Amino acid sequence: MPVFSHASALDHDTGPEHAERPERLAAVIEALRAAFPDLDLRQAPAATRGQLLRVHDESLLQTVLESKPTGRIPLDADTVLSPGSALAALHAAGAGVAAVDLVFGGDATRAFCAVRPPGHHATRDIAMGFCLFNSIAVAAAHALDRYGLTRVSIVDFDVHHGNGTQAIFDAEPRVQYLSSHQWPLYPDTGQRSERGVGNIVNLPLPPGTGSEPFRAAWRERLLPEIDAFAPQLVLVSAGFDAHRRDPLAQLELEAADFGWLTGELVALADRHAEGRLVSMLEGGYDLQALRECSVAHLHALRASPG
Numbered sequence: 001m002p003v004f005s006h007a008s009a010l011d012h013d014t015g016p017e018h019a020e021r022p023e024r025l026a027a028v029i030e031a032l033r034a035a036f037p038d039l040d041l042r043q044a045p046a047a048t049r050g051q052l053l054r055v056h057d058e059s060l061l062q063t064v065l066e067s068k069p070t071g072r073i074p075l076d077a078d079t080v081l082s083p084g085s086a087l088a089a090l091h092a093a094g095a096g097v098a099a100v101d102l103v104f105g106g107d108a109t110r111a112f113c114a115v116r117p118p119g120h121h122a123t124r125d126i127a128m129g130f131c132l133f134n135s136i137a138v139a140a141a142h143a144l145d146r147y148g149l150t151r152v153s154i155v156d157f158d159v160h161h162g163n164g165t166q167a168i169f170d171a172e173p174r175v176q177y178l179s180s181h182q183w184p185l186y187p188d189t190g191q192r193s194e195r196g197v198g199n200i201v202n203l204p205l206p207p208g209t210g211s212e213p214f215r216a217a218w219r220e221r222l223l224p225e226i227d228a229f230a231p232q233l234v235l236v237s238a239g240f241d242a243h244r245r246d247p248l249a250q251l252e253l254e255a256a257d258f259g260w261l262t263g264e265l266v267a268l269a270d271r272h273a274e275g276r277l278v279s280m281l282e283g284g285y286d287l288q289a290l291r292e293c294s295v296a297h298l299h300a301l302r303a304s305p306g
């Protein structure tokens with residue numbers, strides 16, 4: 001199963017004290033290489049302006065691509081633009097597009113994108129919450145336009161609500177967005193009452209939620225919604241910051257929980273989408289948890305028949 005990444009991800013320099021740091025991606029790649037000696041690691045291309053403009057305003061492209069900072073400049077309290085950030089953001093978004101093309105080209109049914117910066121907080125016109133471009137939204141919009149799909153599910157198990165992804169698609173019935181997340185927590189969106197045009201399914205979880213209630217919530221509430229929607233493609237916003245070791249949140253998951261959920265999503269993709277599933281790294285800020293969770297995620301993605 002191919003993994004898309006790009007060296008530019010290491011040049012997005014958020015500064016010495018920042019949780020979303022280059023070491024995250026280095027840890028993921030190192031752990032995957034060690035766990036899977038046959039890892040099929042591929043170069044992620046850069047997204048094109050046209051691909052980005054499907055979900056972003058020209059003003060955000062200007063900010064990210066044309067600022068050309070000589071040092072680090074803050075876009076908000078959490079979000080930094082450095083000299084290498086534009087290229088990293090372009091390749092992060094391009095990874096998802098390439099992965100979608102791959103699973104529709106028939107060379108593989110599943111792919112993982114090991115990228116940074118993450119994307120799910122970025123709205124049409126605002127870079128926020130460590131995110132510059134909304135890479136999973138770029139991938140979804142590409143799938144709709146290029147392949148004429150009418151049903152794409154975006155499954156987001158990052159511990160934070162993907163406010164950007166929800167806002168981009170909350171009036172788009174061809175995209176289903178489902179999220180479990182700690183609440184209350186940044187960015188304070190994602191309540192159950194936020195339903196879009198019936199295409200948004202939010203499952204806020206209280207701090208302290210552990211494996212069993214997490215799995216039950218997915219089994220009883222979210223997985224049946226995906227099954228009923230019958231997506232032609234499953235996209236995953238794979239954040240691993242709901243792990244109990246994560247310093248930014250208070251859920252109590254183990255690596256095995258991410259492996260379990262990934263297996264359930266693979267089964268749904270097999271049932272409805274001819275196996276097509278593309279996963280993209282979002283958050284996860286404890287390096288040891290990130291290593292264990294990404295390996296558990298890949299184990300499940302690499303399982304037969306994909």
Ligand SMILES: [Zn+2]
Nearest residue numbers: 158160241283
């Ligand atoms: Zn997160």
